[in-house]
Each structure stands twice: as C-alpha cells, then as structure tokens.
Amino acid sequence: MRWCLSLAIVLSACRGSSVPEPSSAGRAAPVIPVASGPAAAADPWAPADAMPVTPAQRAARVAGALARVASIQPQLAVVRELAMPTPVPAEQQTTEQFRAFVQTSLAEELPAAKAAMLQRGLLHLGVFMKAFDLAQVLEQTMTSQAAAYYDPAAKKFFVVMVPESDVLLDTMSAHELTHALQDHHFDLTTYLPPTLDDDAASARRFVVEGDATFTMFAYLATKGGGADKLKPVLGLLRTQIEAAAAMGISDYATAMKQQAAAFPGMDDSMKTAMESMENLPPVIIGPMIDSYMKGAVVAMTAYEAGGWKAVDALYATPPDSTEQVLHPATKLVGTRERPRKVTLPTLPGTEVTRNVMGELQWAIYLQQWGAPDAAAAAAGWGGDRYLVVEQAGHLVGYLATVWDSPADAQAFAAAYGATLAKRFPGVDLGAVAAGVPRGDHGKVFVRVDGAKVFIVDGADDASAIEALARGTRIP
Numbered sequence: 001m002r003w004c005l006s007l008a009i010v011l012s013a014c015r016g017s018s019v020p021e022p023s024s025a026g027r028a029a030p031v032i033p034v035a036s037g038p039a040a041a042a043d044p045w046a047p048a049d050a051m052p053v054t055p056a057q058r059a060a061r062v063a064g065a066l067a068r069v070a071s072i073q074p075q076l077a078v079v080r081e082l083a084m085p086t087p088v089p090a091e092q093q094t095t096e097q098f099r100a101f102v103q104t105s106l107a108e109e110l111p112a113a114k115a116a117m118l119q120r121g122l123l124h125l126g127v128f129m130k131a132f133d134l135a136q137v138l139e140q141t142m143t144s145q146a147a148a149y150y151d152p153a154a155k156k157f158f159v160v161m162v163p164e165s166d167v168l169l170d171t172m173s174a175h176e177l178t179h180a181l182q183d184h185h186f187d188l189t190t191y192l193p194p195t196l197d198d199d200a201a202s203a204r205r206f207v208v209e210g211d212a213t214f215t216m217f218a219y220l221a222t223k224g225g226g227a228d229k230l231k232p233v234l235g236l237l238r239t240q241i242e243a244a245a246a247m248g249i250s251d252y253a254t255a256m257k258q259q260a261a262a263f264p265g266m267d268d269s270m271k272t273a274m275e276s277m278e279n280l281p282p283v284i285i286g287p288m289i290d291s292y293m294k295g296a297v298v299a300m301t302a303y304e305a306g307g308w309k310a311v312d313a314l315y316a317t318p319p320d321s322t323e324q325v326l327h328p329a330t331k332l333v334g335t336r337e338r339p340r341k342v343t344l345p346t347l348p349g350t351e352v353t354r355n356v357m358g359e360l361q362w363a364i365y366l367q368q369w370g371a372p373d374a375a376a377a378a379a380g381w382g383g384d385r386y387l388v389v390e391q392a393g394h395l396v397g398y399l400a401t402v403w404d405s406p407a408d409a410q411a412f413a414a415a416y417g418a419t420l421a422k423r424f425p426g427v428d429l430g431a432v433a434a435g436v437p438r439g440d441h442g443k444v445f446v447r448v449d450g451a452k453v454f455i456v457d458g459a460d461d462a463s464a465i466e467a468l469a470r471g472t473r474i475p
Contacts, residue, residue: 003105004179004188004208006148006172058162062092065159065169069177072170075224076177080215081308088180089156090173095143098160101151102142106135109194121353121388124395125457126423127283127365141280141288148172150179152188174219178212186315199321199339199358202287206325207314210295214303214311217241217296227307238300245293249286286364287322294326301328322360323381340383342400345471349389349396357384357399362412369419377415380408382451383474394441396464397457400472406451413448416455420444435462 069090077084093101110118112135119134150157157176163169182188192204217237222229247255298319302310310333319325321339324332331337344354357365359381366374384401403409420436421429424444427436435443442458445465452474456465 003152004150004176004212006146006175006212059092061166061169062159062162065166065173066090066092068170069173072173072219072224073177076174076215076219077181078226079219079222079224079230080178080181081226082181082185082312084177084181084184088177089154090176091156091158093158093160095160098146098149098158099139099143102139106138110135110138118353121395121397122283124352124388125386125397125399126369126419127357127361128281129368132281137281137284141284144280145285145288148176150176150183152179152183155180155183171216171220175212175216178215179208182208182211182315185312191315191318197356199356199361200319202291202358202360203319203322203325205287205291206295206298206322207319208295209291210297210299210325211311211314213292213296214241214299234300234304238297238304241293241296241300245290245297247293249282249289252289282368283361283364287360290360298325298328298332301333305333321381322358326359327379339381340402340474342383342385342402343473344385344387344398344400345467345473347387347389347398347467347471349391352388352390352395354385354387357386357401366415366419369422371415371418374415377411380404380411382408394458396442396459397455398464398468399455399457400468400474401453401455402474403451403453406448409448409451409453413446413453416453417446435459 070087073084073088106115115133115135119128119132122128123131147161147163148157148159157173157180159169159172163172179188182191188208192201192208196204217240218230221233221237298314299311302314306313319332320336323339324336327337339358342356359378362381362384363375363378366377371377380403382402382404384399386397386399388395388397390396401409401412403412417429417432420427420432424436424439429436432444432446435445437443438458442460445454445456445459445462447454447465447469449469452469452472454465454469454472456468459465
C-alpha cells in the first residue's frame with residue numbers, strides 16, 4: 001500500500017509505556033505527557049469515568065483533535081527538523097468510508113486475478129498456512145487495524161478510530177503529520193513504487209513507518225522540543241522501543257485483548273481491532289507490526305549515528321532488504337550488507353507468481369511451522385528468488401537461496417526440513433534427500449551446495465532440483 005497507517009497496535013504500545021522526560025537534575029524520569037483539552041487527567045492515556053462515550057461526544061472529541069493539528073504541526077517540525085510550509089488537512093473518516101477506500105486501492109494494486117494467483121502460489125509454498133481470500137484478508141487487516149492513515153495522493157490524513165483519550169488522538173496526529181513531512185520532502189509515492197520486489201518494499205516500509213513511530217515517541221518525550229531535549233532521553237527511549245520491538249504477534253494480541261476488555265466504553269471499531277489481531281495470518285500482520293516497532297529501532301539507530309540527517313539519508317539511499325533493517329546497527333547504518341542477486345533459469349510451466357522472500361518472511365515462515373530458533377535460522381540470509389509455475393495441472397515451486405556461510409546454509413536447511421514435518425504430517429524426514437512426499441502431488445526436494453540452498457516443492461523427481469541448481473546464477 002502506498003498510503004501510510006497508524007495502527008491500533010502503535011497506540012497500544014504508547015498506552016503501555018511511560019514516556020521519559022529529563023528532570024531538572026539532568027536525569028531521565030518516567031512521566032506521562034499531558035495534552036491540552038478535557039483529557040488532561042492524572043493518567044491521560046486512560047478514560048476517566050466521565051469521558052464521552054456517545055457518538056456525538058466522540059465526534060466532538062475528534063473535532064477537538066483535528067483543531068489541535070495546527071498547533072502540533074509546528075512542534076513536530078521542530079522535533080523532526082523538517083519544515084512544513086503549509087498546513088496539512090485532516091479529516092475524520094468512518095470505518096465504512098475507509099473500507100471503501102481500501103477496496104478501491106486493493107482493486108488497483110492487487111486485481112482479483114493477481115490476488116488469486118498469488119494466494120495459490122504462496123499456499124503451495126507453505127507461506128500461507130491455509131487457503132483464504134487474499135484480497136478479503138488484506139481488506140480485513142487494513143480496516144480492523146488502522147487507527148488513522150495518511151494518503152499521499154490526497155495530501156491529507158484521516159482519523160478512523162476514536163480512542164477514549166485526547167493524548168492518543170494527538171499521538172495519532174503526530175504519527176500522520178510525520179508522514180506528511182516525509183511526503184513533502186521525500187515523495188512517498190516515488191519512494192514506495194509498485195515495481196519493488198516484496199522484500200525491498202518491506203524494507204522501505206520499515207523506514208517510513210519506523211521514522212514516523214520514532215518521531216512520534218520523540219514528540220511525546222520532548223513535548224515538541226528539539227534535539228537538546230531529545231538527546232538526554234535517547235537511552236530510555238531505546239529501552240522502551242526495543243522492548244516493544246521484541247514482542248511477538250501473540251504478545252501484542254494478548255495485550256490488546258486485555259486493554260479492550262478493560263475499557264467497555266471503547267469505540268467499537270477500536271475494540272474490534274484489538275480483539276481481532278490473533279485471527280490475522282502471521283505472514284500479513286507480522287511484517288506490518290514489525291515495520292512500526294522494529295522500524296522505530298532503524299530510525300533511532302540512524303539518529304544516534306548522525307542525527308535526523310542520517311534518517312533523511314535512508315530516503316535518498318533506501319535499504320535493499322529486510323536483512324538490513326532487521327540488523328540496522330551492523331548491516332544498514334554505516335556499512336551496508338547488500339543482498340546477492342539470484343537469477344533463476346528458464347523453467348518449464350506457466351508462471352503463477354515469483355518474488356523474493358527475504359530474511360523477514362523466511363523467519364515468519366519458519367516460526368509459523370514450528371521450526372526451532374526460527375529467527376536465528378533466517379538471520380544468515382544473503383539473497384533468494386522464488387518462482388511457482390503450473391505444470392500439467394499441478395503447481396511446482398522453485399526456490400534458490402544463498403546464505404552468509406555454509407554453516408548458515410546448513411542451519412537454514414535443517415530448520416526448513418523441520419517445517420516439512422508440520423506441513424505434511426507423517427513424512428520421514430530422514431528421506432529428505434530422496435524427496436518428501438507432499439500428499440497431493442509430487443515431492444519436496446532440498447539440496448545444500450556450500451552456502452546455497454535449493455528447494456523444489458512439488459516436482460515428480462530429483463531432475464527438477466538438478467536443473468534449478470545447475471541453471472541458477474548467483475554472482
């Protein structure tokens with residue numbers, strides 16, 4: 001998606017954290033920032049007993065939040081050190097209006113025929129654990145999880161959900177106004193073109209959403225102050241952001257369900273978002289969450305290395321892979337570890353889908369199928385390319401991967417082999433070299449060749465993996 005969301009999960013992370021502010025003695029003390037308006041209570045993150053709960057009162061709260069945008073914008077420009085010469089329009093949008101927007105965007109970016117082919121191919125490879133309507137699930141994910149969003153085409157942002165706190169509404173505004181700053185200075189439409197492979201696109205979303213999330217935290221921590229107020233609290237901010245980034249999907253889902261239960265007067269759309277996360281496919285919701293919280297680690301790492309100019313540089317020279325943004329201190333900021341280009345040979349059959357998995361999707365794949373130490377097994381990634389084709393009425397997947405070392409390749413192959421026992425119960429993993437029967441058609445073949453691992457999923461015999469290994473080019 002070329003538009004940028006504030007997820008309910010980001011607000012949940014903010015609600016669950018204290019925001020540091022320098023004390024008069026120069027030490028960092030945990031305090032909660034207080035926004036203007038009626039929510040300025042002892043704990044402004046949570047609603048008081050007299051908080052508005054009727055639709056009319058919620059509308060008034062949103063109107064107040066939109067009115068405060070004019071004062072938040074110049075403060076945010078100071079925090080982010082990017083000027084915004086004109087006011088950013090902001091409006092409220094109903095869930096139904098947002099759903100219509102999502103449906104239109106999906107129809108343009110992922111037409112029904114393409115969605116069906118992609119769903120079919122990724123299900124065959126085990127990236128999707130079960131069959132579902134991909135376009136419908138993407139629509140559900142967006143409409144259930146988006147608290148607000150910025151549309152680069154319209155040059156405005158929209159509030160969709162209404163948390164029972166003026167501070168959270170202003171937090172949403174800070175996040176979306178950061179996207180407006182990004183768009184004005186770096187052109188988000190150009191930065192997120194539809195021609196990118198999946199892994200490179202995910203890496204750039206880490207930059208966009210991570211920058212907005214880190215800036216949002218910085219705005220809260222400094223109450224709109226500049227670098228002189230931000231630098232003294234960077235240590236505590238890093239601790240807070242890294243703790244949120246380390247949480248898994250199930251951790252977030254549990255925390256959000258608990259929060260939804262704790263506030264019975266919560267806006268229905270927000271409550272639905274908090275309660276529905278655990279039902280979303282990991283391969284879809286996982287990268288989305290990571291782009292915010294792990295992305296904030298990326299932005300903070302760049303900021304620590306060279307201030308906001310170093311964050312700006314991530315737009316001029318974008319990351320190439322999720323490997324880089326998952327390990328920003330060692331593989332992105334300063335010295336970059338570039339992915340190796342993998343070129344597949346011409347293979348028989350009609351193409352269904354092709355793309356790049358990358359470290360992030362391999363980690364999610366391994367984790368969802370129960371492979372031990374999934375993140376570690378994916379961390380040695382160096383490059384990959386996959387292709388799914390249809391041959392005589394059945395699908396065959398070809399995957400060529402390269403790893404940082406032969407040991408990394410062996411670790412990945414072992415982890416991948418462990419997933420086959422879950423995908424195809426009853427198989428003999430001792431016979432992987434001879435091919436693991438899929439149960440529907442063909443076998444899964446795995447070959448380790450030094451630092452390379454080749455996989456053919458669904459072929460009749462080992463000649464397919466011979467052709468893949470022989471013809472793949474990896475400089």
